[in-house]
Amino acid sequence: MPIPHRRINPYLRVHLCFLAVFLFSAFLTAHEALELKNSYATRQQAQLAAVQQTLDSQFQESMDELNYYQKMLSYALTHPLDADYGRAALQRMQQLRQQPVWQLQLPNARSMPVNGVGDSWLARDPLLARDDARLEQELRAALEFSFIMQFGDETQDFHSRFWYLSRAGFFISSRPPQSAQALEQSYATMIRRPYFRDQNPANPQHARQRWTQAYQGGFGEGLMLTVSSPVISEGYWYGVLAMDFTQARIRALLMHARQNLPQGSLLLLDRRQQPVTGLTAPDDPVLTPAQQAQLAQQIRQQPAGVLRLGTRFASWSKLKNVDACLVNIQSLPQGLSQELGRVALFVLGSWGLFILLLVVAHQVMFRLVRRMDDLSARLAWRANYDGLTRLLNRSAFFEQFVALAARCQQQQQPIAVIQLDVDHFKKVNDTWGHHAGDQALMRVAAVIGHTLRRYDVAGRIGGEEFCIVLPETTLAEAVQVAERIRARLAAKTILVNASTTFSVTLSAGVSSSEEQGDYHAESLQAVADRRLYQAKSGGRNQVCAAD
Structure with missing residues (x-):
């Protein structure tokens, strides 16, 4: 049995x-892909920020106008003008207040x-109250306010309507009602x-300025957003100032601002992540409900970001002046059609070609x-085995003999x-030829192989000489x-041709470390060889285990 040598499997190497x-190339490619992804995210946010800036600028103008009107109305409430038209309007209102609806105008x-x-x-409605002690000054302030409102231009303003809604049962609008029923x-x-009811100072959600979520306008305006601001003077809540922003005007502004924005859906979401308006095409991506929920969660957590769905x-990017969020959604083909997408395709294609060449090289x-x-x-x-008998050759046999x-000896176990x-091997060659001699040697090797244990060692050490090493075996066991x-x-016959067979015998000498008290390989083999010749001298076809 050959003693195994530890070596690294060349295939494993x-x-x-x-x-x-492969892993190093995959790491480099993944790193490059991550850099491209970050660059894509940065570019998307920068492009979206440009649109956001346009929207914020327009909303800021309207918010500044709302703040101005609020300050003006608050000042008018505390410093009413003592003018004849005010007294006349109040007298007229006293005459009309019992009617279901009425109008006053300078x-x-x-x-x-x-x-x-x-x-x-x-x-x-319990929120409504007509306080006669405050009615005159509120009506005077409202008339002054109505005078300024006439200078508004709906075709130029971003907001579609501007109005003051009073708890005292009246309102002023930049778009007056055309009939008593409409009033x-x-x-x-x-x-x-909500823009009126939530501004009640007794409401915990009361705020100085409050944006509504998207809702359907009551007069065919479609979806709209409204911002409202409470009018409070000397601790008394008079009503609200508000502005409406229709879906159509916001969409028109988005179309103007989107000139440098890449492909994909551009949406404006309200504070509850519901669409207000947007720019979409038939081939634009549509999110599943699960993806919409995931995006809404991220929007609530971060004011801006990029998310792969x-x-x-x-x-997305939240607007600064509006309780709303601007969202751009792109599909993979739309993203790849951009410059960074083409670079990503080139990187992936190059890596794929490299992997193909790597597989071929492998x-x-x-x-x-x-x-x-x-x-x-x-x-x-060939260096360790005999080609004819397939047993160890002389050098390999003695190498393993010494090791065993x-x-x-180290384990204090006997070895035989x-x-x-x-x-008469020469006679076999002379009588039937060298081929028959080879057959005889192979038969001897086969008998030895079938008789020995797995860990025994056998070798051909000469022309017709064989040697066997039996570890952990006594002399008596070796003789057996x-x-x-x-x-x-001796019981086997060897076929020479169809009509001729012959048989061979062998002689054996046996030695053991148990008997000799010596584990030296050459000494044990020399004793066994000496006893072999004693067996031959004694008549052959026998085993000799003693001198």
């Missing part, structure tokens, strides 16, 4: 080397009309809206190593040696092994 190259159409409902109407319907609708990329190297390993194995086998003897020689080999070989 090839696999590990190419695996290291002479010569110099102001927007004050639109009101009757006293009985106010009893419908009553407008007031009833406005006081039910399957094969879609969403970038296969070539693997086959080369396999051939070299096969050649090395054949050379190693040292191991048995059997020296064998084929009887030798007798089995001798008897089995």
Whole structure:
């Protein structure tokens, strides 16, 4: 049995080397892909920020106007003008207040009309109150305010409507109602809206300025957003100032601002992440409900960012002046059509080509190593084994003999040696030829191989001489092994041709470290060899284990 030598599998070396190259290239490619992804995210946010700046600028103008009107109205409430038109308007209002609906306007159409409902109407809602002690100064302030409102230009302003809604049962709008029915319907609708009711100072959600979520306008305006600001003077809540922003005007501004924005859906979401308006195309990506929920969660957590949703990329940025968020959603093909996308495709394509070449190189190297390993194995086998009997040759046998003897000595176990020689082998060659002699040697080797244990060692050390090493075996046990080999070989016949057979016998000498008290390989083999010749001298076909 050959003693195994520890060595690294050459195939494993090839696999590990190419695996290291593959992993390193994958790491570099992944790093480059990450850099491209970050660059893409940065560019998306920068492009979205440009659109956001345009929207914020327009909303800021409207918010500045709202703040100005609020300050002006608050000042007018505390410093009312003592003018005849104010007293006349109050007298006129006292005459009309019992009617279901009414309108007041300064002479010569110099102001927007004050639109009101009757006293009985106010009893419908506890938030409404007509305080006569404050009514005159509020009405004077409202008339002054209505005078300024007439200078507004709906075609130029970003907001579609601007109005003041009073708890005292009247309102002033930049878009006055055209009929009594429209007047009553407008007031009833406005006081039910959150932009009015949530501005009650007693409401915990009361805020100086409050944006609504997207809602359907009551007069065919479509979806809109409204910002409202409470009018409070000397601790008394008079009503709200508000501005409406329709979906159509916001969308028109988005179309103007989107000139430098890449492909994809551009959406404006309200504070509850519901669409207000947007720019989409038939081939633009649509998010699933799960992806929409994931995006909404990220928007609530971060004011701006980029998120990958399957094969879609969403970038968002919250507006500064509006409780809303701007979102751009791109599909993978849309992203790849951009400059960074083309660079990413080039990087991935280059890496794919590199991997293909790496696989080809791996296969070539693997086959080369396999051939070299096969050649090395054949050379190693020929260097250690006898080609005819397939037993160890002399040098390999004694190398393993020495190693086994040292191991048995270290473990204090006996070791035995059997020296064998084929009887009258020259006569076999002379009588039936060298081919028959080779057949005889192979038969001897086969009998030895079938008789020995897995860890025993046998070798051909001469022309017809064989030697066997039996570790952990006493002299008596070795004699039994030798007798089995001798008897089995003697019982075998060897076929020369179809009509001719012959048989051979062998003689054996046996020695043991147990008997000799010596583990030296050459000494044990010399004793067994001496006893072999004693067996031959004693008549052959026998085993000799004593001098």
